[in-house]
Amino acid sequence: MAQHPSILLKNIKQPGQHTLSGYESRGGYSTIRKVLKMEPAKVTDEVKTSGLRGRGGAGFGCGVKWGFIPKGNTKPVYLINNADESEPGTFKDRVLLELDPHLVIEGMLICAWAVQSNWSCIYIRGEYGYPYTRIKAAVDEAYAKGYLGDNIFGTGFKHHMVVHRGAGAYICGEETALLNSLEGKKGQPRLKPPFFPAAIGLYGCPTIVNNTETLAALPWILENGGKAYAAIGTEKSTGTKLISASGHINKPGVYEIALGYPLLQFIEDECGGIRGGKKLKAVIPGGSSMPVLRADELAGVNIDYESLVKAGSHLGSGGFMVMDETTDMVEVALNVAHFYAHESCGQCTPCREGGHWIEKIFRRIAHGDGLGGDVQLVESICGQVAGHTICAFGEALSWPAQAFIRKFPDEFKHKIGDALVGIRSKRESLNFEYEGAH
Amino acid sequence: MTVKLSQAAEDKIEEIKKRYPDVKSAVMPALYIAQEELGFISDQAIEWVSQKVGMAPVHVREVATFYTMYYRKPVGRYHVQVCRTLSCAICGAKKLTERLRQRFGIKPGEVSADGMWSYEEVECLGSCGTAPMAEINDTYFENLTTEKLDQLIDRIGKEKPDLRYSTIKDKIGDGLKDCQKSEVVKF
Secondary structure (H helix, E strand, O other): OOOOOOOOOOOOOOOOOOOHHHHHHOOOOHHHHHHOOOOHHHHHHHHHHHOOEOOOOOOOEHHHHHOOOOOOOOOOOEEEEEEOOOOOOOOHHHHHHHHOHHHHHHHHHHHHHHHOOOEEEEEEOOOOHHHHHHHHHHHHHHHHOOOOEEEEOOOOEEEEEEEEEOOOOHHHHOHHHHHHHHOOOOOOOOOOOOOOOOOOOHHHOOEEEEEHHHHHOHHHHHHHOHHHHHOOEOOOOEOEEEEEEEEOEOOOEEEEEEOOEEHHHHHHHHOOOEHHHOOEEEEEOOOOOOOOEEHHHOOOOEEOHHHHHHOOOOOOOOEEEEEEOOOOHHHHHHHHHHHHHHHOOOOOHHHHHHHHHHHHHHHHHHOOOOOOOHHHHHHHHHHHHOOOOOOOHHHHHHHHHHHHHHHOHHHHHHHHHHHHOOOOOOOOOOOOOOOOOO | OOOOOOHHHHHHHHHHHOOOOOHHHHHHHHHHHHHHHHOOOOHHHHHHHHHHHOOOHHHHHHHHHHOOOOOOOOOOOEEEEEEOOHHHHHOOHHHHHHHHHHHHOOOOOOEOOOOOEEEEEEOOOOOHHHOOOEEEOOEEEOOOOHHHHHHHHHHHHHHOOOOOEEOOOOEEOOOOOOOOOOOOOOO
């Protein structure tokens, strides 16, 4: 098994790591003390040098994002830690929030100093009851010790931190939807461009929204230097990434890997191979919004931003879902389509309507009632949704649907063909259904 | 007339309001508080929240109906939410939901006659590595099988543990004795 640098999960298994004393005993909060003596612009430069890219899914340069705060700004600057982790297949931020919450807080303080923010908010998904109590307890402890508040470490730097629970909406992980949600509105995304949150964000003030994992990498980067971080991984995918591995594998869990690691080796070595000695059929490498990859497309593919794009998918959030040879891809397509139909915020017509249409078509194919032309119809709907919505949900909905029908055309054709000639075969349904539903 | 909640609830919302740059940000925690005391988001609850955060009732209603965790009708004392999304589905989540249906004799969204149980299928709960799983009130139960689920329901029925997160106390219930709070990290 390859040795990966341990940056984010280094102390995760240490007892008491979630407490302030445990965190500090292993060198915690020493980096922020040094950072507070640096020029804020130098901190941003260091992060730019590191090449750290947003770990929430979009992969946008972290330091570059911070640089978008307008010069000569006089309004308050807000910082949001996006812990709304809702992308199916992703459960990495939960690990950080539960087991190393002070690492997250220290990362946020570093960012807060760089962008000169006095107020931040951790927006955590509502379902994360236990992770919430852990991060909240850590924030309370940091306040009690003067690591948060009006005079941090006696330096005069003021920073207040709030933990805010979401209430079960996938879309609130989209940064502008999150901002609307936090402003007490429905969590529906805002149009961007022209204005990005770094210019006009929460309550009209410049706001930096970063993913939990992104922020948690900052203490290491500022301690060891941006160059050291950039030396890990590949040229454009620097550093390490948390991969949430799930599905038909022997050892599901959260793994930290150096970017650029071979995908098949990851399945074999880290994930312990496919359960029950079965064969690999498909992998969704970046959360369910990202196109599925067939087993035969995986040779030579590495887990990093460029390699996965070249292979026809994306690294996304690192939600790594593995399916074995017994998996019925029509049922999988239906499962995923149901998710997006359910989670559309309803703001843009193509997404609100298109999501349900795609689900309905996949359902009738799965039920053995598919019609000739159904696959083409899904293609046509996807083409009219992607790129025609305010946020990237349109793509998140269309990309997986298109990938399933393009990569496993025979399974769809087979079911539709059977339906057309009147063959009713027994269906092994993946999804719970009851009369009266749908 | 607006409903009066407990003094603890009234105090808590006043404290929460001070945390944000604008009081409107407190609408979500206020809805949680109202739900905690009134059981679900009734019209009275909306009225209370609207007074507390200074928003029109219609805007509070918009928020309350947008999110799935605010219930617009009562749920059981123990509300079981089975994750149905991909990783859980391919690891057998359907069997869990079918078992609940069989056991409780009700459809998703309905409440059992004794008011104890309700269940539904929900979208990804971020526990894919420990699939299949279910959340009961605010507590996760992971790596489930139908047998484990049966035992869990039996124990909960007998011991009646507190599985809720209380916004007013800012605390999660003690849960079942000897039950792990989190199973997700296994390396």
